[in-house]
Amino acid sequence: MQIGFEDKENIVYVIDTSGLIKLExxxxxxxxxxxxxxxxxxxxxxxxxxxxxxxxxxxxxxxxGKEDFLKKWIKKWKYRFVFPTNEEVFNTAIPIVNEEYxxxxxxxxxxxxxxxxxxxYLIAYCKVNNCILITNENKxxxxxIPKVSExxxxxxxxxxxxxxxxxxxxxxxxx
Numbered sequence: 001m002q003i004g005f006e007d008k009e010n011i012v013y014v015i016d017t018s019g020l021i022k023l024e025x026x027x028x029x030x031x032x033x034x035x036x037x038x039x040x041x042x043x044x045x046x047x048x049x050x051x052x053x054x055x056x057x058x059x060x061x062x063x064x065g066k067e068d069f070l071k072k073w074i075k076k077w078k079y080r081f082v083f084p085t086n087e088e089v090f091n092t093a094i095p096i097v098n099e100e101y102x103x104x105x106x107x108x109x110x111x112x113x114x115x116x117x118x119x120x121y122l123i124a125y126c127k128v129n130n131c132i133l134i135t136n137e138n139k140x141x142x143x144x145i146p147k148v149s150e151x152x153x154x155x156x157x158x159x160x161x162x163x164x165x166x167x168x169x170x171x172x173x174x175x
Contacts, residue, residue: 011132013050013162016122016145017059018136020052022159024070033170040166045081053089053125055118057082085121093124096152104143119145126154134162 015023023041027034044050057078060070074081085093097120100106110117123145126133133156137144149156157165 011049011165012129013044013134014122014126014129014131015050015052015056015134016137017056017118018145019134019159020056020060020070020074022136024067024073026159029069029073037163037168040168042077045077048080051081051083051131053118053121054082054084055116055121059118083125085125088128089121089124092128093120096120096123096148099151100143100148105148119148123149123152123154127152132157134159 023037027037029038041050052074057074060074063071100120105119106117122133122135125131126149131154133145133149133154135145135149135156136158137146139146139158141147146156163169
């Protein structure tokens with residue numbers, strides 16, 4: 001399954017929890033230096049080209065640390081940013097769950113308490129809807145999102161690849 005990347009106007013990016021955390025920690029929204037990045041993302045949200053799924057929203061909302069920027073930011077953009085997982089996505093995720101169940105893909109602590117993880121549903125959502133998945137997970141480990149995405153025909157990039165694709169860069173002030 002190939003996406004026509006020459007047409008940037010129709011690309012939809014789906015970001016996972018680790019991608020959102022990396023985005024916020026590396027490029028804080030309240031830092032003027034990164035204003036263009038956040039403007040680009042919020043413009044893409046307005047056109048439903050930068051989204052996430054309900055499982056990611058739940059992971060962010062369940063975070064118990066002192067940082068709450070992402071919770072507030074997601075709440076502000078929820079109706080344009082957070083998309084529900086539907087029956088087709090659930091059905092597409094089943095083989096991913098089955099294939100990866102014993103591979104270390106799932107968090108053993110979450111499995112022990114019967115808590116769902118966003119990862120297989122993110123991959124399934126992207127597969128069903130022909131989207132690009134943004135994650136900060138290790139690209140080389142076979143049981144992480146990038147390799148599992150690749151096995152399932154889903155393009156997966158990190159936040160830096162996203163910035164390159166969107167041609168975002170910092171420029172030195174001209175003297």
